[in-house]
Amino acid sequence: MIKLLILSGKGGTGKTTVASAFIELSKGQAFADCDVDAPNLHLVISQLSEPAKTDYYGFGKAAIDQEKCIRCGLCEENCNFGAIKEFSIGEFECEGCGVCVEICPVQAITMIDHVSGDMMLYKNDGRVFSTAQLKMGSGASGKLVTAVKQQLTQEAPDSELAIIDGSPGIGCPVIASISGVDFVLIVAEPTISGMHDMKRIIETSKHFGVSSAVCINKFDVNEDTANEIESYCNGLSVPVIGRIPYDGTVVKAVNRCQSIACYPDSPAGKAIASIWDNIYNNYLRG
Amino acid sequence: MRIAVLSGKGGTGKTLVSVNLACAAEKAVYVDCDVEEPNGHLFLKPEITEKQSVTVTVPEMDMSKCTGCRKCVDFCKYNALALLKDKLMIFYEVCHSCGGCILFCPAKALSKKQREIGTIEAGLSDSVTVLTGCLNTGEVSGVPIIKGLMEKLPEQDTIVIDCPPGSACIVMESIREADYCVLVAEPTLFGSHNLAMVYDLVKLFNKPFGVVLNKCLPGDNPSEKFCKENKIAILAEIPYDEKLGTLNSKGLVAVRVSEQYREMFCKLLSKVAKEVL
Numbered sequence: 001m002i003k004l005l006i007l008s009g010k011g012g013t014g015k016t017t018v019a020s021a022f023i024e025l026s027k028g029q030a031f032a033d034c035d036v037d038a039p040n041l042h043l044v045i046s047q048l049s050e051p052a053k054t055d056y057y058g059f060g061k062a063a064i065d066q067e068k069c070i071r072c073g074l075c076e077e078n079c080n081f082g083a084i085k086e087f088s089i090g091e092f093e094c095e096g097c098g099v100c101v102e103i104c105p106v107q108a109i110t111m112i113d114h115v116s117g118d119m120m121l122y123k124n125d126g127r128v129f130s131t132a133q134l135k136m137g138s139g140a141s142g143k144l145v146t147a148v149k150q151q152l153t154q155e156a157p158d159s160e161l162a163i164i165d166g167s168p169g170i171g172c173p174v175i176a177s178i179s180g181v182d183f184v185l186i187v188a189e190p191t192i193s194g195m196h197d198m199k200r201i202i203e204t205s206k207h208f209g210v211s212s213a214v215c216i217n218k219f220d221v222n223e224d225t226a227n228e229i230e231s232y233c234n235g236l237s238v239p240v241i242g243r244i245p246y247d248g249t250v251v252k253a254v255n256r257c258q259s260i261a262c263y264p265d266s267p268a269g270k271a272i273a274s275i276w277d278n279i280y281n282n283y284l285r286g
Numbered sequence: 287m288r289i290a291v292l293s294g295k296g297g298t299g300k301t302l303v304s305v306n307l308a309c310a311a312e313k314a315v316y317v318d319c320d321v322e323e324p325n326g327h328l329f330l331k332p333e334i335t336e337k338q339s340v341t342v343t344v345p346e347m348d349m350s351k352c353t354g355c356r357k358c359v360d361f362c363k364y365n366a367l368a369l370l371k372d373k374l375m376i377f378y379e380v381c382h383s384c385g386g387c388i389l390f391c392p393a394k395a396l397s398k399k400q401r402e403i404g405t406i407e408a409g410l411s412d413s414v415t416v417l418t419g420c421l422n423t424g425e426v427s428g429v430p431i432i433k434g435l436m437e438k439l440p441e442q443d444t445i446v447i448d449c450p451p452g453s454a455c456i457v458m459e460s461i462r463e464a465d466y467c468v469l470v471a472e473p474t475l476f477g478s479h480n481l482a483m484v485y486d487l488v489k490l491f492n493k494p495f496g497v498v499l500n501k502c503l504p505g506d507n508p509s510e511k512f513c514k515e516n517k518i519a520i521l522a523e524i525p526y527d528e529k530l531g532t533l534n535s536k537g538l539v540a541v542r543v544s545e546q547y548r549e550m551f552c553k554l555l556s557k558v559a560k561e562v563l
Contacts, residue, residue, distance in 0.1 A: 011295060011323075038294045043475055192535060200322075200323060248503075
C-alpha cells in the first residue's frame with residue numbers, strides 16, 4: 001500500500017480541502033484522518049454511514065487506595081509531572097509512567113486503564129475510512145495516530161493507495177503520522193507565517209527520511225511570497241507541484257459538506273485536479 | 287489580566303487576534319505557546335534580549351555498570367529503552383522524563399542528563415514584551431517549554447497567551463493560568479466543529495470565555511449559529527477583508543498601521559477587561 005500523507009505545519013492552510021478532493025478524484029478506497037485533535041475530514045466525505053466506534057486505551061492513570069495509603073508522601077516527592085497533591089492523582093497531569101506504583105511502600109497505588117480517545121471506522125461499498133477523536137486534554141495523540149494508521153492497514157490490506165490527512169504542527173501526532181508513509185504533500189500558504197511553518201515541516205519530514213513536495217494554496221493572496229516559497233523549495237530540491245487560487249467555492253463546498261472536487265469547473269477544483277494528476281503520475285505510481 | 291487565545295482548528299486567526307490585542311494595550315506581554323509553529327515573532331519582530339535553552343531530564347547510562355537485568359526496559363511505559371544483544375539503547379525522542387529508570391536501576395547504571403528540546407526567547411517590540419517558545423524540529427512534546435513560559439509570566443500587566451491549535455495536553459497547559467479565554471472561529475463547518483471542541487475544553491476548566499468570529503463573509507456562518515444556539519457571547523466580528531489579509535501576509539500588525547483595526551482591537555480588549563473584573 002502506497003501511503004500519501006498531507007501536512008502543512010501551519011493550521012488552516014487547506015490540508016483537509018486537498019485531502020478530501022484527492023479522495024474524491026482517486027475514488028479512494030482507503031483513507032484516514034490523523035488529525036485526532038480536531039478531525040474534520042468526515043464532514044466532507046460523501047455517503048458515509050455510521051462509524052463503528054471503539055474505545056482507545058492510551059497510557060493508564062494511577063489511582064491511590066485511600067484505605068491503604070499511609071500518607072508517607074513518597075509518591076508526590078517522586079512524581080515528575082506534579083500529578084500528585086494531597087494524596088490524590090490529577091487526571092490531566094498523570095502521564096501513566098508508573099513511578100508512584102513502584103515506589104509506594106504499601107502497594108496502595110495501582111494503574112487504571114484510561115480511555116484517551118474514540119477510534120472510528122467507516123466502511124461503505126468497499127471503502128475504508130479510519131479516524132479517531134482524542135479525548136480532551138489527553139496526551140496520547142501520537143499513540144492514537146499510530147492506532148488510526150494500523151486500523152487502516154488492517155481493514156484495507158489490499159488497497160493499493162491510502163490517502164492520509166494529517167494534523168498541524170511538527171510534534172507528536174505529526175511525527176507519528178509520518179512514520180511509515182511513502183510521500184508527504186505539504187500544503188503551504190503564501191503568508192509570512194505559512195512560509196515559516198512550511199520550512200519547519202519540510203525539515204521534519206527530512207529528519208524522518210520521507211520525501212515531500214509542496215503545493216501552494218491561495219497563491220494569489222500574495223504572489224510575491226508564493227514566488228519566494230517556490231524559490232526556497234527549489235533551493236532544497238523539494239518540488240513545487242502546483243498552485244491553487246483563492247476561491248470562494250471552497251468555503252461554499254465545505255458548508256454544504258462537500259469536497260471541492262464536486263465542483264470540477266471551479267478555479268480551485270480545476271487546480272487541485274491537476275495537482276492530483278501530477279502527484280499520482282509522477283510520485284505515487286510505480 | 288491573563289487572556290488565552292485559542293481555537294480547535296488551525297489557521298483561524300489566533301495569532302492575528304493575540305498580536306493585535308497585545309499591541310492594542312498600553313503595555314502588554316505576548317506569549318507564544320504555539321511552540322511547534324510559533325508565528326507571533328514574525329509580526330512583532332522583537333529585539334531579542336534573552337535566549338535560554340529548555341531542557342528535559344533524561345537517563346544517561348554507564349555501560350560498565352549495566353548488568354542487563356532489563357528492569358528499566360520492563361518498567362518504561364513509553365518504550366524508550368531497549369536491550370539489544372546485551373546493549374542498552376535509549377530512544378530519547380519518546381522519553382517522558384518520568385525518571386523511573388534512573389530511580390529503579392538496581393545497579394545504579396543510569397544517571398540524570400539534561401537534553402535540549404527547544405528554546406525560549408524574550409524580547410521587546412515597542413511596549414510589548416514578547417516571549418516565544420520554540421520546539422526543536424524532530425522533538426515530540428512542547429509541554430516542558432510551555433511550562434517554562436508560564437513560569438516567566440509577570441504578576442501584573444496585560445498578558446496575551448497565543449495557544450496551539452487543538453484541545454490536547456499542550457492546549458490545556460497553555461490555558462491553565464488564564465483568567466479569560468478568547469475562542470477564535472472561522473465561518474465554516476470545520477470552524478464550528480472545532481469551536482465546539484474548545485468550547486467543551488474551556489467549560490471543563492471553568493474559564494470565562496467569549497468568541498471572536500474571524501473572516502466573516504455575508505451568508506451562512508456555522509460558527510455564529512453555534513454561538514447563538516449555545517448562548518455564547520460574541521465579542522467581535524472581524525470581516526473577511528483583503529486589506530487585512532495582505533497586511534497579515536506581509537507580517538504587519540494591523541493595529542499599528544490601521545486606525546480602523548486599532549479601534550476594533552481596543553474595543554475588544556476593553557470588553558475582555560470588563561469581563562475579567
